[in-house]
Amino acid sequence: xxxxxxxxxxxxxxxxxxxxxxxxxxxxxxxxxxxxxxxxxxxxxxxxxxxxxxxxxxxxxxxxxxxxxxxxxxxxxxxxxxxxxxxxxxxxxxxxxxxxxxxxxxxxxxxxxxxxxxxxxxxxxxxxxxxxxxxxxxxxxxxxxxxxxxxxxxxxxxxxxxxxxxxxxxxxxxxxxxxxxxxxxxxxxxxxxxxxxxxxxxxxxxxxx
Amino acid sequence: xxxxxxxxxxxxxxxxxxxxxxxxxxxxxxxxxxxxxxxxxxxxxxxxxxxxxxxxxxxxxxxxxxxxxxxxxxxxxxxxxxxxxxxxxxxxxxxxxxxxxxxxxxxxxxxxxxxxxxxxxxxxxxxxxxxxxxxxxxxxxxxxxxxxxxxxxxxxxxxxxxxxxxxxxxxxxxxxxxxxxxxxxxxxxxxxxxxxxxxxxxxxxxxxxxxxxxxxxxxxxxxxxxxxxxxxxxxxxxxxxxxxxxxxxxxxxxxxxxxxxxxxxxxxxxxxxxxxxxxxxxxxxxxxxxxxxxxxxxxxxxxxxxxxxxxxxxxxxxxxxxxxxxxxxxxxxxxxxxxxxxxxxxxxxxxxxxxxxxxxxxxxxxxxxxxxxxxxxxxxxxxxxxxxxxxxxxxxxxxxxxxxxxxxxxxxxxxxxxxxxxxxxxxxxxxxxxxxxxxxxxxxxxxxxxxxxxxxxxxxxxxxxxxxxxxxxxxxxxxxxxxxxxxxxxxxxxxxxxxxxxxxxxxxxxxxxxxxxxxxxxxxxxxxxxxxxx
Ligand code: HEM
Ligand SMILES: [Cu+2]
Numbered sequence: 001x002x003x004x005x006x007x008x009x010x011x012x013x014x015x016x017x018x019x020x021x022x023x024x025x026x027x028x029x030x031x032x033x034x035x036x037x038x039x040x041x042x043x044x045x046x047x048x049x050x051x052x053x054x055x056x057x058x059x060x061x062x063x064x065x066x067x068x069x070x071x072x073x074x075x076x077x078x079x080x081x082x083x084x085x086x087x088x089x090x091x092x093x094x095x096x097x098x099x100x101x102x103x104x105x106x107x108x109x110x111x112x113x114x115x116x117x118x119x120x121x122x123x124x125x126x127x128x129x130x131x132x133x134x135x136x137x138x139x140x141x142x143x144x145x146x147x148x149x150x151x152x153x154x155x156x157x158x159x160x161x162x163x164x165x166x167x168x169x170x171x172x173x174x175x176x177x178x179x180x181x182x183x184x185x186x187x188x189x190x191x192x193x194x195x196x197x198x199x200x201x202x203x204x205x206x207x208x209x
Numbered sequence: 210x211x212x213x214x215x216x217x218x219x220x221x222x223x224x225x226x227x228x229x230x231x232x233x234x235x236x237x238x239x240x241x242x243x244x245x246x247x248x249x250x251x252x253x254x255x256x257x258x259x260x261x262x263x264x265x266x267x268x269x270x271x272x273x274x275x276x277x278x279x280x281x282x283x284x285x286x287x288x289x290x291x292x293x294x295x296x297x298x299x300x301x302x303x304x305x306x307x308x309x310x311x312x313x314x315x316x317x318x319x320x321x322x323x324x325x326x327x328x329x330x331x332x333x334x335x336x337x338x339x340x341x342x343x344x345x346x347x348x349x350x351x352x353x354x355x356x357x358x359x360x361x362x363x364x365x366x367x368x369x370x371x372x373x374x375x376x377x378x379x380x381x382x383x384x385x386x387x388x389x390x391x392x393x394x395x396x397x398x399x400x401x402x403x404x405x406x407x408x409x410x411x412x413x414x415x416x417x418x419x420x421x422x423x424x425x426x427x428x429x430x431x432x433x434x435x436x437x438x439x440x441x442x443x444x445x446x447x448x449x450x451x452x453x454x455x456x457x458x459x460x461x462x463x464x465x466x467x468x469x470x471x472x473x474x475x476x477x478x479x480x481x482x483x484x485x486x487x488x489x490x491x492x493x494x495x496x497x498x499x500x501x502x503x504x505x506x507x508x509x510x511x512x513x514x515x516x517x518x519x520x521x522x523x524x525x526x527x528x529x530x531x532x533x534x535x536x537x538x539x540x541x542x543x544x545x546x547x548x549x550x551x552x553x554x555x556x557x558x559x560x561x562x563x564x565x566x567x568x569x570x571x572x573x574x575x576x577x578x579x580x581x582x583x584x585x586x587x588x589x590x591x592x593x594x595x596x597x598x599x600x601x602x603x604x605x606x607x608x609x610x611x612x613x614x615x616x617x618x619x620x621x622x623x624x625x626x627x628x629x630x631x632x633x634x635x636x637x638x639x640x641x642x643x644x645x646x647x648x649x650x651x652x653x654x655x656x657x658x659x660x661x662x663x664x665x666x667x668x669x670x671x672x673x674x675x676x677x678x679x680x681x682x683x684x685x686x687x688x689x690x691x692x693x694x695x696x697x698x699x700x701x702x703x704x705x706x707x708x709x710x711x712x713x714x715x716x717x718x719x720x721x722x723x724x725x726x727x728x729x730x731x732x733x734x735x736x737x738x739x740x741x742x743x
Binding site: 007008009010011012013014017019020021023024027028030031032034035036037038039041042045046049127128137140141144148 | 234306310311312313314315316317319378382383385386387389390391392393394416417419420421423424425428431435436437438439444445447450454723724725726727728
């Protein structure tokens with residue numbers, strides 16, 4: 001029930017405003033980046049203090065699996081970008097297909113991650129396990145940061161995938177279309193962020209030798 | 210159509226659910242007001258209890274450990290549940306959209322979500338009372354390594370602070386987008402009221418700083434749960450690293466507390482002096498300057514905890530630099546008062562109280578920012594006096610000033626002004642009696658965070674505790690008077706009770722749901738141009 005004089009303000013908070021929602025998303029991504037930024041600082045400090053130990057420990061990681069995941073994420077970033085173009089051009093069906101592909105890629109990423117992690121845990125390298133406890137402190141820190149940072153990143157993958165699934169359903173229901181696709185764009189922005197963080201994590205943990 | 214038949218935002222819908230699920234920025238602001246006030250009162254009771262313990266040397270009321278838990282709980286409540294959200298979440302939510310001439314914030318649903326997150330975080334913080342070894346006893350700073358080792362519920366308190374950070378981020382994000390996208394046509398950036406400018410700068414700090422504390426607190430949790438030494442030296446960690454990460458957030462957080470208060474003062478002074486603010490642009494830009502420089506001074510909390518000499522000197526110099534934009538504001542406010550036609554009303558009293566107390570707080574801050582004197586004063590009661598002057602005497606007073614200022618606009622009612630003036634005087638005297646002696650006992654060398662002290666500190670502590678009783682009396686009188694205003698016959702308030710000039714005074718009191726019943730008109734000569742608009 002509405003009781004008002006019928007005055008409509010030109011710039012209303014209840015208008016649909018694609019610019020605003022994108023600006024909001026960018027600001028949010030900024031905070032996400034800073035969240036990981038704090039961890040990058042800690043990583044940097046301890047890497048500088050324990051260069052040898054970090055090096056030794058990093059040889060334990062499986063570069064092949066890490067590289068596969070990098071490829072998976074890069075491809076998924078491309079497909080989500082394509083799905084935005086598709087919906088812009090009014091092709092909702094194609095957009096949905098590409099989004100489904102992106103979600104599938106996120107699942108592939110998580111499965112590979114699962115195998116990686118379980119191999120480490122199997123070797124007793126998770127913090128608190130016996131092998132881990134006997135490691136020199138610097139190597140322990142490496143694995144600790146490895147689990148912390150890739151774990152937090154995997155959590156972001158899951159959130160991003162849920163976000164994309166929501167977008168898929170909203171596109172199906174016709175809520176998102178060529179005139180209103182800012183949610184699709186935002187899902188894309190978020191996904192690119194998740195991708196970009198991985199682009200930093202991968203060399204930091206797997207490649208620096 | 211007769212405007213008076215318009216329903217105000219209280220009347221459009223009724224019932225508890227219409228409030229706790231409302232996306233109206235005015236209702237969200239009031240939800241925040243009621244919850245923040247409730248926690249503030251809990252914090253005050255804890256503060257008064259501590260003062261009672263400190264009335265005499267020796268143990269009076271509580272064990273050392275209980276005392277430690279009480280000051281931690283007091284600090285956590287006052288910082289995370291009261292002062293950080295206070296002005297932005299209450300008055301920012303309520304008035305920012307109105308001042309910009311729009312009908313809501315940019316993301317109304319996120320706004321409601323932020324209040325819910327706040328409630329969840331608050332309940333998490335309070336839940337530490339109920340289980341295990343009780344609330345944290347580390348101090349609100351959660352310094353490692355103690356926070357890693359103590360058996361009290363640090364994990365839960367820290368997670369609560371983490372969750373509360375989300376609420377702040379959502380509010381800040383909302384305000385930035387609102388200011389960029391929803392200003393009414395003709396409201397350029399430099400026609401915005403200074404309160405909006407202050408919120409703008411604050412929101413950026415919230416966005417830039419909060420994630421760092423978030424991740425730092427998560428690292429504490431992980432260290433406690435997994436037992437890997439990031440911060441605890443006995444298992445190979447570095448406690449100084451924790452302090453850096455903590456203060457990288459928590460120093461800018463000081464400006465999250467202070468800048469909105471500056472904004473409030475910049476609203477109150479023009480209204481009650483009936484003249485334009487002196488140095489509008491200087492005030493607006495100094496907020497941004499403070500926000501910027503404020504990022505590079507965190508080390509002044511760590512002068513005594515192990516940093517290189519060069520780093521200490523740089524941090525000390527930077528700290529002195531922040532004083533410049535802050536002083537610019539104070540001089541502009543005083544210049545605004547000069548030759549204004551001053552109308553002494555309760556809100557103005559709070560603004561004057563703010564200027565006086567904030568100045569003591571700021572100057573004592575310079576004493577602490579100077580390397581040589583800080584080494585002597587670090588972790589003494591001088592620090593406790595200093596930050597209460599800034600946060601409570603400054604931001605707290607601005608908060609209550611804002612409450613008295615916008616009261617007729619929000620509720621369309623009025624409190625008793627004589628009682629409000631009396632309550633202010635008692636509150637003001639109580640405040641200074643409570644905290645000024647702390648500056649002195651600090652200079653004498655009394656350390657903070659102890660439930661006991663040497664007999665030579667007795668006198669200042671006694672005076673201080675008496676002060677806490679006076680202050681509590683003033684507070685009860687002030688709040689009682691505000692609450693009494695809700696009852697009894699409704700006076701005729703009109704649109705512009707104080708003769709203000711910002712847009713909220715053009716609409717009805719209380720405002721209708723969509724904020725305006727007719728298009729707001731932007732003052733031609735800028736936001737505070739009284740001469741050309743009246
Ligand atoms: C009636 C009001 C208040 C009283 C009586 C009071 C009193 C005190 C006392 C006695 C301490 C502890 C000193 C120590 O042992 O180190 C303290 C600490 C503190 N207070 Fe208050 N206070 C009051 C209001 C406030 C307000 C309004 C704020 C914030 C806006 C605040 C923020 C703090 C903080 C952050 C601490 C430091 C806690 C810690 O050391 O971890 N207080 N207060
Ligand atoms: Cu500081």
